[in-house]
Amino acid sequence: MATPTEAAATESTERIDPRAQLADWANANDEWVRLLVAEVIATGRPAGTSVVEKAYLLFRQEKALDERELPAIPMLDIEAGQDESAPSLSLTRLSEVRGVNALVAGAVIEPHEGLTILYGENGTGKTGYSRVFKALANSRTADTILGNIDADTSEAQSARLEFKLGEDAQALIWMGELGVSPFTRMSIFDSPAVRTHVDEDLDYVYTPASLALFNDVTTAIQAVTAQIDAAISELGSSGSGLLSRFQRGSTIYPLIESLGASTDLADLKARAKSGIDVDQQLDALTQGVAALRANTLGAQIAGLRSEQRVLSEAGTTAEALLGFEQDKYNEALARRAQLTSDYETFRRELFAAADLPADPDDSWNDFIEAGHTYRQHLVEVEAHDADRCLYCRQPLLDPARDLLTRYSTYLEDKISADIRTTDTTLGAYKRQAAALQGNEMGSFIQQYKDADPSERPTYFAQVEEIEGARCAVATAVVAGHPVSIQIADLVAKVRADVDTALSTVGNSISELEAMQKGRTEALVDKQAELLELKDAVELGKSWSLIETQVKSAKEADRLKTLKRPLPSLGRSVTALAKTASDQLINHSFDALFLEECEALRAPSLKIQFVGREGKAQRRKVLSGKHKPSKVLSEGEQKVLALADFLAEARLAGITAPVIFDDPVSSLDHRRIKEVAQRIARLADDNQVIVFTHDILFATTLLALFEKSKRCAYFQITDENGKGKVSRATGPRIDSLSAIKGRINSTIQAAKQLDGEARDALVHTGYSHLRSWCEVFTEDELLKGVTRRYQANVQMTTLGNINVDKLGQIIPKVCEVFGEACRYIDGHSQALITQGVSPTLGGLEQHWAELQELKKLNEGKTPDGLDPNRAFLEDRLV
Template sequence: MTLANDLATWVAERTDWQKDAVGRFCRNENLSEDAVNEIADHLIAGTYPSVAAITAADVPGTSESGESIRLSAVADVEGVNALITGQRLTFASKGLTIIYGDNASGKSGYARLIRQAVTARIKGDLLGDVFAKSVHDQKAVFEYVVGSTATTWALTQGTSRDLSSVRFYDEECGDAYVTTASEISYRPSALTLLDRLSAACDQVRQALSQRLSDNAALRMELPLLGEGTKAKQFLDQLSATTTREQIDEATTLSPDHDVSLSAKLRELTRLQASDLNAEKTRLAQLAAHWATVKSHSDQLAEAVTNQSFDNVAALAKSAIDLRGAAKIASAKNFDAEPLPGVGSATWRALWDAARRYSTTEAYHEHDFPVTTDDAVCVLCQQPLSPDGSNRLGRFDAFIKDTTSRDADAAERRVIQRRDEIARLQSAPAAVTTALSQLQAGGEDVTASQTWMTEAATVATEIVAWVDGTREERPTTSGVAPGTTIGERRQTLITASANIDSTSFNDSVRALKSEVADLQAAEQFAKAKDNLVKELVRLQARTKIEEARRLTDTTGITRKATALTTAYVTSIVRDQFTHETEQLYLRRVTLAPTKGRRDVTLQHRPRLLGAILDADIDDVLSEGEQTALGLAGFLTEVEFDESKSAVVLDDPVSSLDASRRSRVARRLAELARSRQVVVFTHEATFVNALNKAARDLGVDVAERAILRQGERPELTADKHPWSVKDIPSRINHLEAEIARLKKERGQLDSDEYTRRAQEWGGRLSQAWERVVNLDVVNELVDRGTNEVRPRMFKMLVGITEQDDNDYQSGYAKASEWAPRHDQAPETNFTAPEPDELEAELVRFKEWVRRIKGYKK
């Protein structure tokens, strides 16, 4: 997977606003203040629209098609710096295009225009003509080739994905590749998307923080409540999750609020005016009163329960049943017996005496009465006849039948229970007095009184049911208060027994707390409207805070670290080392930073093996930092698989001659595989580029940006004479001779003389330049004053003939040059083209021999 693919996959999993932001950065758009505020609004409202993720082709540094992007021309420029309109700056489709321009020629204007359209580590503002009296819209057309397809892009169209594959370098970018005050560090350009995303998170977070400040200013004025009160606790816990219902509940006063507050205030006043012994006695009396109430309550509870009623019902049913059975038993008639009074009390006594005699004396081994065939009557001592035996059996059955007696007993029990319940229909005077005393003492008797009233009603219904005046089963009352009363009584007993100065004071404090609770509740109720408004504010704040969490950069930092680790590998570091060594930089490598500043963990150049901890820009010279910046840029370019164009603006500022030559050769090497465009104002660097290109067989296209009077930015397809190297000057002189030959017949003597003298002057300058570059500079590098002893051997090769040719050729050219006024007596005649050509041949042959000596 490539860096672009990896990055695109990660972005696809981010939130919509971050996907959108990265998409904008891929199009080289910035987030305006309005855009940041719009993002913040959407995040707060949760309404950010769905956004499609970027693809690998969208990532800067990759063309949409994946093919090489080559610049063809920049034309139709308006409103950019002081560039004049109607110019067309072209670029060779391959090899090296060298664009020369003196200072203030407008070269930088074109460079900045290109920087605006392509990928650059640092993007500056593209200004118009600051001296113009009117402002013009900025326009420009870029002509370029994608693979083999020509296309165009206008500055007014927004960002071009294709042109983002073209990389740009200038001094500012070089600083960024090394380190600056903001610590912009070396990394593949695609990873700068994460830097920009982190910066965008900071911008949006700042906007949201401002909204939080605005929200805080809307905080409602709420009452100052006593510490520890329930209202204060609710207020302290008020948050966005609080509901309106909870506020309604917290601010609603109980129906007896005023009564309760008044009672507690009185009790507090009483306690504060009381003493320990009086309070001890008072509590004991209250406990006694509760005991009286509990006794009556327990009796009622036992009487009016379902079980109690079931028992009464069972007694009544038993009495009724027994009474019916008695009626049946009494229907038996003993009138036919020989003697009257059977069944009477006297008779029952006689029967009982006969039973005792039979079971203890006569027939102690048999149950009474004994009526077997040989039995004897225990009363008359006569054998029993069948009638006698039958009679004794009937007497025994009668005696055993107690139905009537049981019916009487059952009816008495029903009446007894009915009377017991009837007595509970009204509270005894002692109970009524106890309740009054308890109420006067501040005790809550409402629940107990209510229950006892309801229970007394149930008792009345039970009595009516027993009396037969009510058919419907009575409804029992609720849970009896006996347990609660008992607990309160015990609390009072304990409090009375344990009361001392500490517990008394605790009671006072507790009552004060209750009073404070009630008073705070009253304040809270009055502040309900402000509480609701504060809830709305807190809910809005929570949404802002939730939105702010979506700007966290932790995940971005982790991904940047992971991508940096994955793609800035040892291969990249090796390439970086290779680039630095080519530029005479030693002991410099790429290393991850130990911390993070505002954005992400990054890599940047570090000193290798340094003992002291020092910033690299405090150690390296200005020239070394320039070389280091170039090394970083060239490393990044080396790993661009699309082989798209590279544009550099004055890349050798602050470099010595030796490093300039190495940069020239490195750029020529780069131009073997891609289009390389170099803007420069230094003639020596132009010569170095030309030399390196010739050595490597790289095509060179000359372009120039010249001044036109006071106006800069006139483009040309040839370098001016002052920057041409020896081969270029020879070509120029040959072309001019050919034109002179062709036009000789049409030129008057003055025009021909002027052009011939100009040609002679340029040949003279060519002699000077070749001695300067190919002899003197080979022995001593004038940029570094380095003496090159090994090149002394070329002096040995120079012959007397070489010296004669140089003296003669340079003298002849100087004689023709227009630098001196020709004396009238010399009767100067301009040389003919053949004579000029002979001198050029002499020059070319001399140059060839001198170059041969260097080898």
Template sequence: MEFNDQIWEWSLVLPKWQNDLIRRLYQKSTLESKELKEVIDNILHENGFSERILNIIPLEKGHIPNKHLKDTIKITAIKNFKNIAAIEPEYGLEFSPDGLTVVYGENSAGKSSYAKVLKQACRAVDAKTKIHPNIYNSSQPISTADIYVQQNGIETIINRSVNTAPEQQLTSVSIFDTDCAKVYAESENEVVFIPTEFKIFDNLATHQTEIKQSLLQLKENLMKTLPTFHELSSSSKVKMFVESISYKTEEKDIQQNCIFTKEDQVRLEQISKDLKVLINSNPLKLTQELQRNINDITNLKNNLQYIRKEISFEKVKEFVTLHQQYLDSKATLAALTHEAFEEQPLDGVGSDPWKNLWYSAKQYNEIAYPEHSFPYVENDAKCLLCHQDLKDESRIRLTRFEEFINDSISQKTAQLDAHRQFWLSKLKSLPFTKVTDSSVRTFLNNDSPELDMKVELFIQSAMKVSTVLQNAESDISLSLEDIPGIELLPLKQIEEWLESKSIEMEHFKTLVQQDNSTDLQAEQNELVSKEKVFKRMEDVYRLAKIRHQVDNIDKAIKSLDTTKLTRKYNELSSSLLTDKFQSEIEKELKLLRREHILFKLNSRGVKGKTTIKLALDSSSKININEILSEGEQKALSIAFFLAEISSITSKGGIILDDPVSSLDHSRRDYVAQRLIQEAKKRQVIIFTHDIVFLHTLQKHAKLQKVNESYCSVRRNGKRAGIAKTEMPWITLSTSKRIKYLKNELPKLKKQESQLDPDIYFPNVKTWYMLLRESWERAVEELLLNGVIERFDASVQTQRLSKIKFTDELVQLVTEGMTKTSTFVHDESHAIGRIIPSNEEMIEDLKKLEQFSRLFK
């Protein structure tokens, strides 16, 4: 079975979260924090965390990269870049579907942007490539590009958003660049190479280890939140229960051991009181004090009842009515008094002082005139005050006064006032001082604050009623609306309190007889602990929940163990890391002249990792990175890449970005030759800035007759990635240079009549400079038949037999170089050479064409 079939069957028996994780890693080898959180949520959900959101998409067979596609897919173009680096949408590249395509461009020309888009879309060992928009003009939110592909004769376009997972269609296309050189230096003379086929195990192990650390941290954080119950007595049963709570603890267990009932509360209060009596008090003295307090409360109750009786609504109503009758009678009497005593010689007649004087005179009359009734006004009568004879007017006045005094209104008013004064005296005598200053109130307040507060409210309201009623003594008007409400006297509660205290007193006597303080203290300790736990029931349930969560996290952590990954890796590596792969690596190293570096395939995995160890053929224990240069390490990575490509049965294309940087000439030549060999079997696309490497590729492509295509990428100011089918001038052959110069002549012809001579002449000089370089290229390519070329390090002696070398040819070269040099080099002002005409330039170019035709 092929690798993807093996993985597919294996994935079917995996947990759903792991199956989903494999799918994610095939789509994107490095997961971001958000995706890792989703995976963690999936694991936790499958292990009992129902509140975690499940986000699982099962792995499908199409998700697994398949490098053995029957119909090889080929990339024909890449176009329509939007918001990618400095490349404008109108630019793009086209590739030959068969053979070799070389994209040449100097540094910062933009070729790497094209290469990165392909790298992200295809299969690359390095999955960390990040494509950035134009940092100077990034107005679009999304970066996109179109990749044109051909498969089985059908052309399609992949509309790709960059910085996303690779395209499943392009997994058979492999890419190599500097970042893909997975060669690492390790101790003990070892380099570790991870084959791409088995990278899924490394990714799985890496991410599962990372997730495991996250879960361990989550567990640690949860453990830090575990509620503690240090306040509980260590000897209590409830403390032992709380400490025994685990994921197995059920709600009924918590209810049974931690609920603190009303009965428990009553019992605890009673025990506390009993212990206070037995341990901290003199029971006999306490009983006596309690009896005294009972007596005092009884007296307080009686006084309160008396107050309540004397200011009951009925009596208050009666007093208000009496007072109003008095006021009405007094008003009537005042009116009559005014009428009886008006125009008297002195003021105040009829007033209370006057009445006192009148009644005193009346008593004196019994002494002065005992035989006559008051007032005695006969002819011999004298004034009882001044003892002067009474005049007729005085006799009339005294008689009128006595008639008024004896009137019924006056007597009624006096009676009402007397009755009213009796009431007021009773109000003044109410025992408010006793009930407010009673020492037992302090005891009552401490023992039953609520009851004492009700008593106090009643007393205060009763005092207000009494005060309002007593204010009536000043003869102010009074109505029932003026009387404030009176609070309810808690008589029943007082009686119940007295009854409970009587029972308590009897209980105290019993306690003294039993004396079981030890048992009571143990029971109190248990009830106190239970009460404390009950007040923290939420913490108890949270403790049980955390214990349950921790157990689920432990299960999740256990499921992340990489032992099974290692076992599966060993199984697959033993069957799929074949001798062919080993022989291919040995062959590539030999051709790279690095056969002295011995290596072995290690099919034993560690946490899902596949390792191929390379060791120097030396007895010295020296690290490879201390011996091998950067170029040698690059050569090793290319060897592994080419060996892997050779081991794949499909003919998927390969793309290389500057594959020979840091390599010396001989290995560049080998790499170029090796890639041309691959171009015979598959599509090969090479990005390079190395003109020598480009020349080497061209040379081997011609020698091996491989279909070849070339284009260049250039930068113009801020615009990059400008693609042209024409290669740079320095790479062109003689015939292509002649074609270029010929195309420039019409442009110069137009400039000849339009431009200022000072501007036009430098353009002509440039044209002649390129014509001179073309003669030089013709000497290398044609006259010397490529025996010696400037970009080739070797001398092709086998070409000497076909060289045409005559005096006539030498003469043509001499004349051509002389003519072109005239316009290239700086001249004296005295010469004053005339600018050649366009017709003259045409004739000069024809001489090079004639020279070129002589070699056909």
């Protein structure tokens, strides 16, 4: 039965080449589409600007928008072929890393062509180097790289990378850019990528060249669509400024305003006028309108109306002056003067004997009236006391009462009442005089006073006479003086002249208005006629532009109609791309993913393949609808993400380094071993770089490469600064073979020395011997059922223990282990035994015994021992 990978490979040979599918699709469409597809398939690149423009021209000619000039595009005949693979990429050296986190300068990493392990505890600087690789690859989880935040100044990011592209050795100075070719082909897995690989709808990092052609075709179709949109936009703006040549109000204007694809050009052209006769008619109408528009009647009417306002005001003022009672006014004024004299005489005589501090005047009068007002108020509120002074509240004596009586007599005097009555009468005359208006007359007189008498209006003298009388009366009344002029003599005669002039002016205005009305109506008619004639003439002059705009509108409408099917054309490319991607990618990925899940014991689930806009995507679900992260444990999610990552990396054939950044966090020891084995198999044929802080994972990987040696190990520490890198053979591994080498080396060194130096080496040899006993018990006797670094008991290996030999082996192992404990510094000894030193012969003998015990456990020594090893037989029995 074929494996999933073999089945996928067999299926791939039976697939139709996507180029052929694309060609068949193009042959069923228009020539311009075939032109674009032929170019994309031939070059393997997006169509250039010149090709897009040619396709647009072919589109226009094919749709009969332009005359056909381009040659016909033949049917496409594509031979099936395969995508070319990119040359292999391998990293050979990373150095001169600067400005990345807090990494110290000077570190050098020289990755092995197989497996490279970069081991370091948390916080030692591993992440800085992994971030450099993520930035170069522009991986899905690439994040912002910061410099040393504790440094006073920031340093620019840079690094030197040496690599091989195919057989060519090259170098690159990286300056912090994201996504640097060819490193974008590297595949990188880290913990943040788990959620991405488990839950999200992922685009494939790898897109076959033939599948990328579909996107290029879609882009080219969109470019032609953009050309159509640009043409529609340009056609819509071709008539800009045409409307400004015509005048709003004509019957032609709305036709120009609504020019479009539906315009009847024949009807519009019938309205156009041209020729010498039309020009002469236009000149005659223009002159006639100008004459009517001169409007001299309007100026005459305006002048007469100004005269009418002057005469009207003069007549009104004359009438008011004649109604002014000049004699009564003068009498009231004389009476007011007499009353004032009598009042002063009365006041002086009344208070002559009152011993006032000063003569009674207006201020004194105000004082008396204020007291009188206050007394009335007290009477009203029933608080007046006639026996007390209003001001000092002292009792009134007879002299004071006599003075108050005089005050009352003064205030109630008839003369005062007569004065008030007379003042009221005079106030009325003042208001009457103030109401007389002379603005129009004043402006009129000011305008003509310096003019020649012959140029003055005939009624100038009359208006001037009336205005002079008005000024004399108003001035006298306001000043309180008698009016001395004879109003009737001055005004009566000129008033009649003014009324006559006013009547004459009114008649003139009526006559001129009647004449103007006829001219206005004639002007309106002639202006409308002129407007129509001008637009009819302009219509003829602008006919070529109008015709072009209408044709452009019709063409724009046709382009809009022809453009409607293009989105569905793009969707058909997307559907075709989805079918091709399903054949090229999805089936292969599905098989690879299942294979990786089986190798990593990842949980089984369903992969859905979804596509949008011609892009292939994958989605993983449980039971048809649940996201894996909602159901699976953290460890299950990790191995599931690893399976997805490895399947994607293998999809195109791995031609660049695969990088793992702490891939086993959250995994138990069994899964760690399975992941290590999978990575080891991957590194057999590919360059693999692993960042880890898990010592078990690192040692498991090293053990898997113990024979092939396709491995390099680097220790990353934070001694003297983060990110210090040193090449090492690996972490200390207490394997039997490693300890065996140390014991043999120690024995050989001890044979070359004597005295205390040999004694010290023998002690060291017994320390190694003790370690050998422990590892032998763990790995060989108990077959790894329990280990010091794992929490579980591995029951699956329990049946591998050689129980038949344990009775022979255990006592001797315990004996040698006890002897070794006596000679190491880690165990305190009794004083009596401290002087007993081990010998080199004893060390060799114990070492030989242990070697025979190992062979016995492995079944390499028969039950009857070699006679040459009698010392061992005696001890075992």
